[in-house]
Ligand SMILES: Nc1ncnc2c1ncn2[C@@H]1O[C@H](COP(=O)(O)OP(=O)(O)O)[C@@H](O)[C@H]1O
């Protein structure tokens with residue numbers, strides 16, 4: 240049995256959904272299908288999820304939201320009309336959204352989660368209806384009925400361990416199961432979404448739960464490439480990589496697969512294959528526990544923007560027992576998570592995602608650190624990127640850091656921070672955001688040869 244997840248780009252239009260139906264029909268083992276909400280049809284298009292967020296925000300601000308509602312409904316209408324589906328399905332979608340808009344919720348987060356999830360939920364119903372209209376026996380299944388239990392932090396769900404046993408029962412279904420991605424339900428029956436891009440997570444959970452032989456993740460590229468193709472021209476394809484490599488690269492900016500989706504697959508040893516809905520014959524990228532040794536210690540280079548660094552200096556910091564704990568406790572008190580903490584003897588930098596900060600919060604953090612830790616200096620700097628080199632081979636190759644640092648220096652990219660994970664499968668450079676694309680290109684040329692020569 241295989242679980243196949245189709246991302247937003249694969250279900251963005253009627254034409255794409257026809258390709259999805261053909262892919263499902265072609266392999267009888269594709270028994271569980273996870274779908275996203277209709278995504279972008281072209282570069283400047285808007286995802287249905289983003290349209291739903293706009294609708295929710297207009298409603299929260301008590302504005303007339305008919306235009307925003309119409310924008311969402313038009314997406315489904317265009318798809319349903321071209322797929323020649325019964326008009327009743329469109330009425331059902333409109334009724335569903337109007338009911339959701341007029342219900343009462345515990346808070347805005349719950350309301351937005353419910354609206355966001357409707358993108359995948361209504362699309363799963365639509366895709367199931369289309370499969371049935373083409374003669375494939377398909378059934379829409381709701382995550383609540385299936386037992387996809389999650390923790391209850393709005394927009395940030397995590398699967399609960401007991402969900403796996405409930406979801407195992409999906410194996411018994413005779414039809415092709417069409418399952419909406421991106422959300423589950425708390426033990427109290429409240430709908431909660433995963434972080435953005437979370438349909439990949441739903442697919443991985445189902446693949447682990449039903450002990451699938453393969454988790455196929457269908458998207459709009461032939462494979463995972465060694466660098467983001469929007470930054471590097473014709474980057475080399477990665478044919479095979481390990482869970483750990485993919486997790487690090489996804490975390491560091493490879494948006495093609497959600498980093499949290501690797502964990503259920505890895506724990507249950509389910510191979511993951513990233514494939515192209517527009518070119519399903521291409522073998523794609525296989526993600527497995529181990530891969531053969533390759534000459535290049537680096538398998539991929541990722542970059543992500545939007546980091547801030549909290550710089551703290553205090554003479555004899557290294558001798559002060561509990562300093563690090565007290566520093567992190569201040570951040571914990573204001574619910575800030577950190578990404579890296581490179582340290583010297585008298586100073587340390589805590590690198591965080593800057594979206595967590597507001598000017599008032601920054602002020603509070605600086606005041607508390609100055610007063611409670613009696614430091615010599617504390618300040619916050621913004622707009623950094625983290626560029627990450629990843630590869631299992633880095634662990635036993637001498638000189639990767641030197642090669643990377645020299646290549647960056649030769650192109651005048653200033654390195655603000657270097658951090659190597661203890662597993663030594665990743666190496667992170669903190670740089671100024673403005674240098675991000677150049678840094679990726681420079682490192683790509685260093686480790687994979689000149690861009691566009693493949
Ligand atoms: N290293 C990479 N390899 C392949 N694609 C990448 C990489 N980094 C970023 N991407 C982007 O990820 C996109 C696919 O992910 P996403 O837009 O989430 O797809 P979906 O709509 O299928 O969920 C690609 O079109 C590509 O622009």
Ligand SMILES: N[C@@H](CC(=O)OP(=O)(O)O)C(=O)O
Nearest residue numbers: 246247275288435436437438
């Ligand atoms: N639709 C949701 C969930 C998702 O995974 O979408 P996609 O498969 O288009 O990345 C989002 O946009 O975040």
